[in-house]
Amino acid sequence: MTGQPISFTAPTAPTPPAAPTVTLARAVDAVVQYDGRTLAFDLIALAALFFAVVCWHLTNPLLTFETQFGSAFRNVTLQPVMAIGLLVCAGALIAARRPIRHPVIGAAAIALGLVCVYMVLAIVLGVNLSGLALGVEPALFRERLTDATPRDGLGAALTLSAPLVWIAVAAIIILWQPWTRLSVYTRAARRQWAALLIGVLVLLLWEGAIALFQIQEFLLPRPSVIAAAFGEVYPRLVSAGWNTFQNAFWGFVVGCGAGIVTGMVAARFVGFSRALLPIAIGINAIPIIAIAPLMNNWFGALNPASKIGIVALLTFFPAMISTVRGLTSVDALSLELMHTYAARPLAIFRKLRLPSALPFIFSALKVCTTLSMIGAIVSEYFGGSTAGLGFRIRDDAGLFRYPEAWSAIFIAALYGILFYLVVSAVERTLMAWHVSFREP
Numbered sequence: 001m002t003g004q005p006i007s008f009t010a011p012t013a014p015t016p017p018a019a020p021t022v023t024l025a026r027a028v029d030a031v032v033q034y035d036g037r038t039l040a041f042d043l044i045a046l047a048a049l050f051f052a053v054v055c056w057h058l059t060n061p062l063l064t065f066e067t068q069f070g071s072a073f074r075n076v077t078l079q080p081v082m083a084i085g086l087l088v089c090a091g092a093l094i095a096a097r098r099p100i101r102h103p104v105i106g107a108a109a110i111a112l113g114l115v116c117v118y119m120v121l122a123i124v125l126g127v128n129l130s131g132l133a134l135g136v137e138p139a140l141f142r143e144r145l146t147d148a149t150p151r152d153g154l155g156a157a158l159t160l161s162a163p164l165v166w167i168a169v170a171a172i173i174i175l176w177q178p179w180t181r182l183s184v185y186t187r188a189a190r191r192q193w194a195a196l197l198i199g200v201l202v203l204l205l206w207e208g209a210i211a212l213f214q215i216q217e218f219l220l221p222r223p224s225v226i227a228a229a230f231g232e233v234y235p236r237l238v239s240a241g242w243n244t245f246q247n248a249f250w251g252f253v254v255g256c257g258a259g260i261v262t263g264m265v266a267a268r269f270v271g272f273s274r275a276l277l278p279i280a281i282g283i284n285a286i287p288i289i290a291i292a293p294l295m296n297n298w299f300g301a302l303n304p305a306s307k308i309g310i311v312a313l314l315t316f317f318p319a320m321i322s323t324v325r326g327l328t329s330v331d332a333l334s335l336e337l338m339h340t341y342a343a344r345p346l347a348i349f350r351k352l353r354l355p356s357a358l359p360f361i362f363s364a365l366k367v368c369t370t371l372s373m374i375g376a377i378v379s380e381y382f383g384g385s386t387a388g389l390g391f392r393i394r395d396d397a398g399l400f401r402y403p404e405a406w407s408a409i410f411i412a413a414l415y416g417i418l419f420y421l422v423v424s425a426v427e428r429t430l431m432a433w434h435v436s437f438r439e440p
Helices: 020-030 040-058 061-066 078-096 103-123 129-134 138-142 151-176 182-191 193-212 223-268 270-284 288-299 304-328 332-340 345-381 389-398 402-430
Strands: none
Touching: 040 061, 040 078, 040 103, 040 151, 061 151, 078 103, 078 151, 078 223, 103 129, 103 151, 129 138, 129 151, 138 151, 182 193, 193 223, 223 270, 223 304, 223 345, 223 389, 223 402, 270 304, 288 304, 288 345, 304 345, 332 345, 345 389, 345 402, 389 402
């Protein structure tokens, strides 16, 4: 099979790409960049493989409730996100191969598209085509398994749909063609060998120091013990992490949205900005751990608003301060030129101030992704729902289940990293014209 290796390049002009999926694929280029050829396409392909396997488990209750991997994604609000993730990643892979000139690649694109349609219908709309073909009641695919659930029909539907996951995996690999990208992997390994080596050494020293100094395992477990515990408890941690992430996300939206709007007003009215910024810096210096109990008392410990409020407060001031700084750090010559052409204030804002402020705003947003996860977890430490990561960490640590606590910390870090990458992709999409995203 022939095919050219995929290489995404940033546009050299502010003209937006025609296809949204191509825009997404180019947007993720900012994650890792090596001499004009990136690992972004490989990350999208790996994500597509992950989403395909997850979505297949979500199409049948026998997999969702009776397998360990499937049970990790039983959360009803997480399931549509997995289906949309598969659709977006598959669309990016197919769009990256256009124009399709090889029949094998064309067949793989069509097959992957059909599998995506099947899984999205089953997960999002509750229309399981294999169940319909066998005459199985559609409601069975949407309910939790019980002793009274008729399993024969579900088993037959599972057998009928089993080839779909293998078709999806094969189609993704054909579109991906990793064997054509060995030079990219080689360059990536050469550039990151130091970080990889240090990471391996830290794990080995951690493992050896516990045995050498005879540190009690209930105080500091070995990495191998943490890994074994993670393999057992990750299904409940994924769901708990999603519950925490939802509070972090909505707090991020409220806090950063309000901060950006307030920053725009403060940049427009200089007196208001001078009066507000010292107050903002002072409030931002208050430790969030001191505010969390108060928020829980005001809104109620079981009310998600208390967690969202803490995250919003934590992310509001970085977004506001960065917005003010970005809007007021406009090049003086460019501003004078706009005034020379008698540009209106709205035009100056839209064509000069806002584009100049975007790097500052996105820098704050990327910082706020990690702050939002911190705020959400800290808020759960002081009471509330038992379904979040903060409660899991506190409960496991209080009962000296430190391997489980470390596993929860790892899941929290994973959600924070994924959140950061999504914001980075949005930044790349909206700022493709910026000089920092142009190929050298």
